Amino acid sequence: MSPSAEAAPALVDVTEEVLDQLLCLAVRDADADEVTPPLGGPGWTPERISWFREYHRAAAAGLDGPARQRSWAISCGGILAGAVRLQRTGRSPVTYPSLEAGIWLARGFRGRGIGTEALRLVKAQAAAYGAALLEAQTTAGNAAALALLRSAGAELGFEAAPGGAAPAVTARLPLR
Numbered sequence: 001m002s003p004s005a006e007a008a009p010a011l012v013d014v015t016e017e018v019l020d021q022l023l024c025l026a027v028r029d030a031d032a033d034e035v036t037p038p039l040g041g042p043g044w045t046p047e048r049i050s051w052f053r054e055y056h057r058a059a060a061a062g063l064d065g066p067a068r069q070r071s072w073a074i075s076c077g078g079i080l081a082g083a084v085r086l087q088r089t090g091r092s093p094v095t096y097p098s099l100e101a102g103i104w105l106a107r108g109f110r111g112r113g114i115g116t117e118a119l120r121l122v123k124a125q126a127a128a129y130g131a132a133l134l135e136a137q138t139t140a141g142n143a144a145a146l147a148l149l150r151s152a153g154a155e156l157g158f159e160a161a162p163g164g165a166a167p168a169v170t171a172r173l174p175l176r
């Protein structure tokens with residue numbers, strides 16, 4: 001069967017080969033600010049590209065590794081669409097009472113239900129780690145993220161941001 005962007009999304013490990021493909025996808029079809037911290041200025045600066053590579057390599061060690069994170073690429077029938085991550089939030093060395101999730105999709109894959117399915121998959125991963133709560137951070141200006149999280153049943157908490165910026169939003173999704 002040939003790869004198809006209409007196939008059900010699946011989470012795949014970020015090997016070096018996948019990392020190269022994921023970086024190409026991100027640079028080609030996502031804003032740097034949607035994917036990396038603001039390093040070295042706007043756009044896909046060399047600093048952001050280095051961060052992206054190092055981030056996924058460090059996350060390959062998993063939640064118990066030094067980065068306390070795990071990432072996956074989202075694959076639709078062999079075609080990469082974006083990435084998700086889980087990050088430990090608590091201080092406990094052995095358990096994960098809550099985990100924080102992050103997600104980005106390339107523009108060409110948005111608005112087709114892939115984010116909904118990827119969030120369902122990452123929720124299942126978090127539950128399998130034993131977490132009771134999944135959290136996500138966004139802003140009140142991110143209509144797509146708010147709709148995705150609301151639709152998944154998240155409780156949203158809004159907090160005013162300084163300097164007239166859009167309020168920060170913390171989403172909480174119970175897993176049990």
Ligand SMILES: CC(C)(COP(=O)(O)OP(=O)(O)OC[C@H]1O[C@@H](n2cnc3c(N)ncnc32)[C@H](O)[C@@H]1OP(=O)(O)O)[C@@H](O)C(=O)NCCC(=O)NCCS
Pocket residue numbers: 034082102103104105106109110111112113114115116117136137138142143144145147148151
């Ligand atoms: C946020 C994001 C992951 C959503 O994924 P997606 O595949 O586009 O979302 P879906 O198609 O599964 O839609 C989920 C819900 O959001 C709604 N939605 C999607 N895009 C929307 C938009 N631009 N504006 C308003 N609502 C939108 C859908 O109608 C759907 O609502 P419903 O369940 O009530 O019908 C994607 O837009 C993205 O990668 N954005 C850039 C990175 C980002 O903002 N990440 C989120 C950080 S928390």
